[in-house]
Amino acid sequence: EPEVTQTPSHQVTQMGQEVILRCVPISNHLYFYWYRQILGQKVEFLVSFYNNEISEKSEIFDDQFSVERPDGSNFTLKIRSTKLEDSAMYFCASKGTVTYNEQFFGPGTRLTVL
Amino acid sequence: DQQVKQNSPSLSVQEGRISILNCDYTNSMFDYFLWYKKYPAEGPTFLISISSIKDKNEDGRFTVFLNKSAKHLSLHIVPSQPGDSAVYFCAASGIGGNTPLVFGKGTRLSVIA
Numbered sequence: 001e002p003e004v005t006q007t008p009s010h011q012v013t014q015m016g017q018e019v020i021l022r023c024v025p026i027s028n029h030l031y032f033y034w035y036r037q038i039l040g041q042k043v044e045f046l047v048s049f050y051n052n053e054i055s056e057k058s059e060i061f062d063d064q065f066s067v068e069r070p071d072g073s074n075f076t077l078k079i080r081s082t083k084l085e086d087s088a089m090y091f092c093a094s095k096g097t098v099t100y101n102e103q104f105f106g107p108g109t110r111l112t113v114l
Numbered sequence: 115d116q117q118v119k120q121n122s123p124s125l126s127v128q129e130g131r132i133s134i135l136n137c138d139y140t141n142s143m144f145d146y147f148l149w150y151k152k153y154p155a156e157g158p159t160f161l162i163s164i165s166s167i168k169d170k171n172e173d174g175r176f177t178v179f180l181n182k183s184a185k186h187l188s189l190h191i192v193p194s195q196p197g198d199s200a201v202y203f204c205a206a207s208g209i210g211g212n213t214p215l216v217f218g219k220g221t222r223l224s225v226i227a
Contacts, residue, residue: 004157050212095212104160105158105160108155
């Protein structure tokens with residue numbers, strides 16, 4: 001069964017460093033998303049991406065964040081200068097069509113900022 | 115602001131009995147609702163969904179009920195199994211094909227053998 005994959009599973013970084021989180025969405029999906037979950041809190045939307053551009057972004061997704069689909073398979077989230085409060089689980093999700101709202105999530109990347 | 119609320123942080127149920135997980139929402143623009151199941155150190159796994167034009171959707175042991183006038187939905191699991199023990203998230207999305215999901219805080223279900 002096709003699935004969303006994410007790498008790395010765990011990333012530890014120093015405050016102020018740049019990190020890139022990688023995702024491979026399900027191959028025939030067209031809509032891509034990043035969410036995050038701070039420990040003990042709910043899953044929060046960061047950004048959606050379609051047709052090589054951002055469709056929508058939340059207040060969390062400020063100038064420190066960027067997304068890219070550098071080739072036909074990868075979808076990346078970059079945080080330019082990490083802060084302590086960026087420590088969270090980051091989930092990538094993808095969706096096949098505009099008709100159905102079911103998004104399929106990857107296993108997540110745990111980001112720890114020291 | 116909590117647009118999607120799951121007021122029970124945890125629920126314990128005996129194996130074989132019914133589990134009922136509840137979810138309330140405040141935004142009347144939501145028109146599609148989903149339930150996800152999450153195990154520790156894994157991503158949310160899609161379980162079942164319902165459109166606002168329906169009041170019930172069933173898939174095997176899982177049934178979701180939607181009461182639009184009360185802005186309330188529930189997930190019923192019958193019969194409950196120990197493998198159902200996980201955190202269950204209610205999520206909602208608005209009209210339009212690419213709207214983001216808004217999640218509740220989750221309910222931790224423990225099914226006791």
